Amino acid sequence: MNADIITIGDEILIGQIVDTNSAFIGSELTKIGVNIRQILSISDNESAIINALDQSIIKSDIVIITGGLGPTNDDISKTTLLKYFGGKLIIHDESLKFIKSFFAMRGKELTERNYKQAEIPDSCKVLLNKSGTAPGMVFEKNNTLIFSLPGMPFEMKELFINDVIPYIKEKYKLPFRLHKTILTEGIPESTMADLLKNWEDNLPEEIKLAYLPSPGILRLRISISGNNKKYLNIKLNDEIDTVVNLIGNNHIYGFDFDTLEQKVGNILLEQKSTLSIAESCTGGKISSLITSIPGSSQYFKGSVVAYNNKIKTDLLNVSLSDLKNFGAVSQQIVEQMARGIKELMKTDFAVATTGISGPGGGSTDKPVGTIWICVLTDEKVMTKKFLFGENRERNIIRASFSALNLLRNLIIASL
Amino acid sequence: MNADIITIGDEILIGQIVDTNSAFIGSELTKIGVNIRQILSISDNESAIINALDQSIIKSDIVIITGGLGPTNDDISKTTLLKYFGGKLIIHDESLKFIKSFFAMRGKELTERNYKQAEIPDSCKVLLNKSGTAPGMVFEKNNTLIFSLPGMPFEMKELFINDVIPYIKEKYKLPFRLHKTILTEGIPESTMADLLKNWEDNLPEEIKLAYLPSPGILRLRISISGNNKKYLNIKLNDEIDTVVNLIGNNHIYGFDFDTLEQKVGNILLEQKSTLSIAESCTGGKISSLITSIPGSSQYFKGSVVAYNNKIKTDLLNVSLSDLKNFGAVSQQIVEQMARGIKELMKTDFAVATTGISGPGGGSTDKPVGTIWICVLTDEKVMTKKFLFGENRERNIIRASFSALNLLRNLIIASL
Numbered sequence: 133m134n135a136d137i138i139t140i141g142d143e144i145l146i147g148q149i150v151d152t153n154s155a156f157i158g159s160e161l162t163k164i165g166v167n168i169r170q171i172l173s174i175s176d177n178e179s180a181i182i183n184a185l186d187q188s189i190i191k192s193d194i195v196i197i198t199g200g201l202g203p204t205n206d207d208i209s210k211t212t213l214l215k216y217f218g219g220k221l222i223i224h225d226e227s228l229k230f231i232k233s234f235f236a237m238r239g240k241e242l243t244e245r246n247y248k249q250a251e252i253p254d255s256c257k258v259l260l261n262k263s264g265t266a267p268g269m270v271f272e273k274n275n276t277l278i279f280s281l282p283g284m285p286f287e288m289k290e291l292f293i294n295d296v297i298p299y300i301k302e303k304y305k306l307p308f309r310l311h312k313t314i315l316t317e318g319i320p321e322s323t324m325a326d327l328l329k330n331w332e333d334n335l336p337e338e339i340k341l342a343y344l345p346s347p348g349i350l351r352l353r354i355s356i357s358g359n360n361k362k363y364l365n366i367k368l369n370d371e372i373d374t375v376v377n378l379i380g381n382n383h384i385y386g387f388d389f390d391t392l393e394q395k396v397g398n399i400l401l402e403q404k405s406t407l408s409i410a411e412s413c414t415g416g417k418i419s420s421l422i423t424s425i426p427g428s429s430q431y432f433k434g435s436v437v438a439y440n441n442k443i444k445t446d447l448l449n450v451s452l453s454d455l456k457n458f459g460a461v462s463q464q465i466v467e468q469m470a471r472g473i474k475e476l477m478k479t480d481f482a483v484a485t486t487g488i489s490g491p492g493g494g495s496t497d498k499p500v501g502t503i504w505i506c507v508l509t510d511e512k513v514m515t516k517k518f519l520f521g522e523n524r525e526r527n528i529i530r531a532s533f534s535a536l537n538l539l540r541n542l543i544i545a546s547l
Numbered sequence: 548m549n550a551d552i553i554t555i556g557d558e559i560l561i562g563q564i565v566d567t568n569s570a571f572i573g574s575e576l577t578k579i580g581v582n583i584r585q586i587l588s589i590s591d592n593e594s595a596i597i598n599a600l601d602q603s604i605i606k607s608d609i610v611i612i613t614g615g616l617g618p619t620n621d622d623i624s625k626t627t628l629l630k631y632f633g634g635k636l637i638i639h640d641e642s643l644k645f646i647k648s649f650f651a652m653r654g655k656e657l658t659e660r661n662y663k664q665a666e667i668p669d670s671c672k673v674l675l676n677k678s679g680t681a682p683g684m685v686f687e688k689n690n691t692l693i694f695s696l697p698g699m700p701f702e703m704k705e706l707f708i709n710d711v712i713p714y715i716k717e718k719y720k721l722p723f724r725l726h727k728t729i730l731t732e733g734i735p736e737s738t739m740a741d742l743l744k745n746w747e748d749n750l751p752e753e754i755k756l757a758y759l760p761s762p763g764i765l766r767l768r769i770s771i772s773g774n775n776k777k778y779l780n781i782k783l784n785d786e787i788d789t790v791v792n793l794i795g796n797n798h799i800y801g802f803d804f805d806t807l808e809q810k811v812g813n814i815l816l817e818q819k820s821t822l823s824i825a826e827s828c829t830g831g832k833i834s835s836l837i838t839s840i841p842g843s844s845q846y847f848k849g850s851v852v853a854y855n856n857k858i859k860t861d862l863l864n865v866s867l868s869d870l871k872n873f874g875a876v877s878q879q880i881v882e883q884m885a886r887g888i889k890e891l892m893k894t895d896f897a898v899a900t901t902g903i904s905g906p907g908g909g910s911t912d913k914p915v916g917t918i919w920i921c922v923l924t925d926e927k928v929m930t931k932k933f934l935f936g937e938n939r940e941r942n943i944i945r946a947s948f949s950a951l952n953l954l955r956n957l958i959i960a961s962l
Contacts, residue, residue, distance in 0.1 A: 426906050440848040
């Protein structure tokens with residue numbers, strides 16, 4: 133079962149907005165076992181729309197079109213669909229009633245343009261839009277279903293979940309497809325590929341593996357498709373177990389939509405433990421990740437960003453002579469920073485970072501990208517040196533995720 | 548002059564990642580006067596890639612392909628391009644040298660997979676990737692230029708700006724199109740549209756205005772096209788002056804690629820002034836923005852993230868009785884926090900934030916989104932209350948940009 137997604141609007145082509153609708157539609161269709169053949173973004177232009185429809189209707193069973201249904205002159209989807217599928221425009225009473233109440237509720241007059249939004253081709257079935265003024269439409273041609281939906285994400289999503297998905301499920305018998313994504317930190321893509329090579333080479337046809345890298349984080353998506361849902365579930369979980377064993381729990385921080393900052397927060401909350409952070413090279417990024425989680429004030433007390441050596445000595449109690457002897461980027465200093473912040477904020481766990489994010493400040497001994505991270509409790513200390521690359525932004529984000537994963541490992545080891 | 552964008556990767560189709568590359572490419576090509584005909588996202592699948600190339604090469608002068616160049620088995624762009632354009636794989640020495648140093652610097656072994664990334668079809672010109680291991684490639688067929696770029700946004704952007712844009716400009720004679728973007732903070736899009744309505748309604752055909760909103764920041768891109776470059780320059784600057792006067796300098800923090808954190812940093816550096824920050828509701832975000840700028844250690848001493856009232860009293864010298872009387876989210880406390888951090892870190896300028904980022908913690912008096920910001924020197928204090936929305940992520944970023952812009956205004960007022 134194939135689907136094509138067509139998004140219409142010049143604002144997408146010129147990069148004025150990022151097309152998030154397609155990702156949402158792709159994700160929802162994938163969940164019910166529909167395969168996305170392609171996503172096409174085109175201009176508000178009649179011949180571009182007709183050309184796209186011609187091709188998609190031949191190749192796919194489902195076509196989802198978004199955009200071009202608004203009240204202004206550049207919105208031409210409806211008139212183009214009328215021309216393409218034939219029929220004549222008629223007023224859809226239920227939509228008109230809704231549009232009238234929509235404007236009445238906002239104390240606004242119904243304009244001629246908005247009245248026209250209730251007009252629909254009599255060649256389609258209408259999907260009543262309960263959160264905006266443009267109705268959704270369903271056409272059928274050559275046994276392909278064509279859905280036309282408004283481009284506003286909020287309206288599109290509501291129609292898609294409440295109307296389009298049930299419509300597709302009723303029309304087609306779909307195969308089952310299951311996915312699970314393993315989230316890892318600290319293993320580069322090529323190392324991971326070597327690690328999984330044997331397993332990957334022997335995978336049966338119906339199981340697929342995808343590598344999804346981003347700085348510091350590598351996600352591995354395993355998917356399986358077939359007809360027996362119960363068997364698929366067991367099989368998928370078996371494969372997940374195999375991969376988890378190959379990689380090892382130290383590097384796996386979660387599954388699917390987990391984030392490192394959320395996982396760390398969850399365990400701290402469960403354990404009623406508290407956290408403080410002393411950041412040098414990461415400059416506030418770790419604190420910012422931790423506090424992005426709602427309710428983080430229950431376990432996060434605070435942090436000191438010590439961008440200056442005097443702040444390190446005065447606030448974090450770092451030894452001035454050690455600073456001189458070993459330099460700020462050293463095991464000694466990162467451990468003293470962690471002890472200092474833990475003492476200052478009186479927390480169970482503490483994290484510290486010091487390093488050279490770049491682009492300046494490197495030397496032969498300590499090139500740009502050298503970063504020390506320490507996590508500790510009263511009983512345990514874990515300190516690690518990393519050598520990242522030359523890009524400041526990437527060094528900061530990689531150091532931050534490394535620190536969070538080291539902290540996760542320390543918390544688990546302390547349970 | 549038409550361009551097609553083709554993004555390759557199952558992860559886009561199934562909605563696991565949002566395709567932001569296309570928006571970036573669309574925006575950059577639009578700036579130099581290239582028209583985007585369509586954006587197509589397809590699977591890591593040979594026949595899908597070949598089919599897309601066949602169609603795009605007939606219809607467009609430029610084809611930009613991203614993705615599928617990684618070291619793993621699902622990356623098939625290079626072998627498909629080799630098959631399509633002919634030739635044989637050869638080692639590209641310069642890329643191999645770079646890849647070797649890339650791994651050496653990280654203290655890692657070069658694997659067979661990575662070695663293979665330096666192989667390129669001899670039918671293409673190579674664009675050396677200086678931030679990753681997959682080289683960019685340029686092919687030519689039927690007078691159409693075909694660029695193949697890595698899918699990692701960071702690597703793609705660097706290659707696109709430094710290599711692809713100059714390559715296109717050299718190959719094709721493009722009409723003159725000039726752009727300038729005015730960067731504003733603190734004015735919502737609809738308010739801005741009302742403010743500029745008269746000016747916008749009377750614009751001549753060749754001048755266009757685009758609103759580019761993101762949380763807290765509104766960018767206004769003014770473009771002009773024609774044949775006489777000198778005239779265009781004068782005309783564009785006249786219009787920019789008009790718009791700047793309409794908006795006012797308080798809200799305009801820069802032009803084109805400026806960022807608030809860079810602008811603030813530049814003035815602090817010029818003035819040899821220093822900065823410290825006390826963050827509550829922004830949780831480290833402002834520090835993280837400030838330290839994202841290379842060389843920020845010259846003016847940024849550090850910050851305290853005080854997520855806990857005891858940290859506010861102990862470290863920042865906030866009055867316990869004022870905390871009880873006025874609450875942590877109040878003018879009194881934000882000003883004491885700013886004074887406290889300034890004293891603690893001995894800086895010229897200090898910033899403080901306190902507020903309710905949400906989703907919890909709101910009350911009738913102080914709903915979610917209530918945020919106090921204070922910036923001060925020994926002589927001047929600016930304190931402002933904001934009422935943002937209900938979304939935590941947006942509240943944090945809007946508060947951070949508001950604080951940076953308030954700081955910018957204070958620094959300018961102190962000159």
